[in-house]
Amino acid sequence: MDANYTKITRPDPSSPSNTYTDCTLLKDVAFCCEQFREFSKKFPSWSYEQGRFTIVDQITYDGQTQIVINYCPFCGKKIKYKEIKSKTRTH
Numbered sequence: 002m003d004a005n006y007t008k009i010t011r012p013d014p015s016s017p018s019n020t021y022t023d024c025t026l027l028k029d030v031a032f033c034c035e036q037f038r039e040f041s042k043k044f045p046s047w048s049y050e051q052g053r054f055t056i057v058d059q060i061t062y063d064g065q066t067q068i069v070i071n072y073c074p075f076c077g078k079k080i081k082y083k084e085i086k087s088k089t090r091t092h
């Protein structure tokens with residue numbers, strides 16, 4: 002399946018000299034199988050920082066650690082990540 006996303010650099014609201022990058026998965030993503038589509042609806046598995054699908058590895062008091070997946074956990078299809086350059090810039 003193709004996971005196309007756009008990268009947007011935004012100013013950090015808590016520190017004006019910093020920016021952070023948001024990777025947003027395009028809405029028209031065609032999931033390889035119904036299970037993965039349903040899973041993504043129930044659990045937010047897209048990482049905005051990394052621009053990758055992730056699954057929860059460990060849950061701790063501070064939050065959770067996630068590991069990036071390159072293959073669908075349900076049907077085994079390879080996930081192809083591709084950054085789509087967006088024309089709009091927010092500044």
Ligand SMILES: [Zn+2]
Nearest residue numbers: 033034073076
């Ligand atoms: Zn799948």
